[in-house]
Amino acid sequence: GQNIDQPTEMTATEGAIVQINCTYQTSGFNGLFWYQQHAGEAPTFLSYNVLDGLEEKGRFSSFLSRSKGYSYLLLKELQMKDSASYLCAVKGPRSNDYKLSFGAGTTVTVRA
Amino acid sequence: ETGVTQSPTHLIKTRGQQVTLRCSSQSGHNTVSWYQQALGQGPQFIFQYYREEENGRGNFPPRFSGLQFPNYSSELNVNALELDDSALYLCASSFIGAGQQQPQHFGDGTRLSIL
Numbered sequence: 001g002q003n004i005d006q007p008t009e010m011t012a013t014e015g016a017i018v019q020i021n022c023t024y025q026t027s028g029f030n031g032l033f034w035y036q037q038h039a040g041e042a043p044t045f046l047s048y049n050v051l052d053g054l055e056e057k058g059r060f061s062s063f064l065s066r067s068k069g070y071s072y073l074l075l076k077e078l079q080m081k082d083s084a085s086y087l088c089a090v091k092g093p094r095s096n097d098y099k100l101s102f103g104a105g106t107t108v109t110v111r112a
Numbered sequence: 113e114t115g116v117t118q119s120p121t122h123l124i125k126t127r128g129q130q131v132t133l134r135c136s137s138q139s140g141h142n143t144v145s146w147y148q149q150a151l152g153q154g155p156q157f158i159f160q161y162y163r164e165e166e167n168g169r170g171n172f173p174p175r176f177s178g179l180q181f182p183n184y185s186s187e188l189n190v191n192a193l194e195l196d197d198s199a200l201y202l203c204a205s206s207f208i209g210a211g212q213q214q215p216q217h218f219g220d221g222t223r224l225s226i227l
Binding site (some may be wrong): 004021033037039043044045048087089094098099100101102103104105 | 136143145147152153155156157159162167168170174196203204206208215216218219220221
């Protein structure tokens with residue numbers, strides 16, 4: 001089975017940094033995704049990690065440790081528009097399918 | 113580039129009825145996945161279609177069924193609707209090719225309410 005855990009809520013100040021952690025226990029692993037979802041909208045792709053290490057994309061970075069079953073999403077220079085739910089998703093268990101198992105999401109609130 | 117589009121946007125049904133939700137995949141994509149998202153939860157995988165065949169299924173009963181058409185668009189059918197089926201239904205498309213897999217791109221979803 002798939003078990004993916006992330007904090008329910010986080011609050012931070014505009015301009016600050018926030019780190020959203022995700023731990024997973026899955027029957028197979030073929031990569032980890034982070035998506036952003038604003039209320040009432042579609043999830044939008046942020047990052048993908050399949051190998052250990054840090055992937056940086058502008059203000060957003062994502063880290064993966066496969067041996068620890070752990071990932072984090074780092075949001076720098078927070079802006080009001082970053083207030084959203086952030087979803088951690090594991091791909092697998094087979095390498096030839098595209099099943100994503102999602103966590104419940106972390107609601108980030110950015111305050112002025 | 114046309115993104116993933118879903119119809120209808122909102123739908124209200126009663127228990128026991130049947131519903132069909134539609135999805136047009138993003139141009140160039142050949143795989144469609146359907147997810148159910150309850151309020152305050154992450155999306156739950158229903159099933160995936162690749163080359164018009166089911167290519168994986170989540171923990172959903174057989175009354176959830178689907179189709180993928182030659183143009184890669186897709187339908188989700190749900191029979192004998194139950195109150196717990198009230199949710200946002202998301203369609204996601206992606207491209208799977210020789211040694212290449214791209215991130216899934218989601219549509220805005222269909223909000224289904226069962227009375």
